[in-house]
């Protein structure tokens with residue numbers, strides 16, 4: 657897992673590159689929390705265009721980040737999910753808390 | 759039955775082996791000429807079952823074995839993931855969507871639900887000596903040369 661981020665116009669864009677499974681979950685969690693803790697944005701977009709694999713561990717990681725940011729009233733959006741990731745998101749209702757943006 | 763093949767690997771229940779398990783099954787199944795979608799479905803189901811062995815089967819720091827078996831019978835793929843861990847006390851409950859015995863670790867409890875929706879059939883056998891998850895999936899356009 658490789659995580660890239662940039663802030664543009666008050667929006668934090670995060671790009672997840674690689675595979676999100678139990679093996680990469682801890683690194684992903686810690687790295688996202690570090691990036692999310694910076695105070696220079698009011699909205700987060702997680703771009704999944706470079707995510708080559710994800711299983712239900714990814715749902716746990718995303719819901720965990722949602723709960724942390726909810727306390728700060730910062731909403732998170734999902735961009736460019738694969739058809740496969742989308743299937744898992746719809747199954748779990750993730751879009752109800754992290755809407756997809758186009 | 760015209761075509762029959764199998765492979766079996768045993769590895770330690772470590773998260774680093776999740777990727778190995780996915781790639782291992784995916785490359786073995788290529789001989790049936792599955793679609794990219796079917797391969798992704800299979801990889802995801804394997805990942806869920808193996809992750810459960812890594813996360814739940816061996817609670818002590820001494821990690822035991824995971825046995826991953828993949829059988830091909832004509833156009834049918836059967837994957838069995840077995841551990842010799844603590845087992846699941848209430849399988850029916852464990853299979854419910856969103857049920858997890860480790861909510862504090864940010865687990866989604868959706869592992870079995872994902873396996874069920876990406877495979878045609880999922881069977882779980884468990885006792886205090888371990889757990890075995892057996893999953894099947896039919897490959898829609900299985901290779902002509904293989905299946906005939």
Ligand SMILES: Nc1ncnc2c1ncn2[C@@H]1O[C@H](COP(=O)(O)OP(=O)(O)O)[C@@H](O)[C@H]1O
Pocket residue numbers: 712806810811813814815816841843844845846852853857858859860865866867868869870871889
């Ligand atoms: N191989 C296993 N050994 C022991 N317990 C297991 C195993 N697989 C699953 N379980 C139990 O079933 C529950 C549900 O599994 P799952 O749907 O994958 O959700 P999660 O892994 O997110 O908890 C787990 O929380 C665990 O208690």
Ligand SMILES: [Mg+2]
Pocket residue numbers: 712806809810868869870
């Ligand atoms: Mg699981």
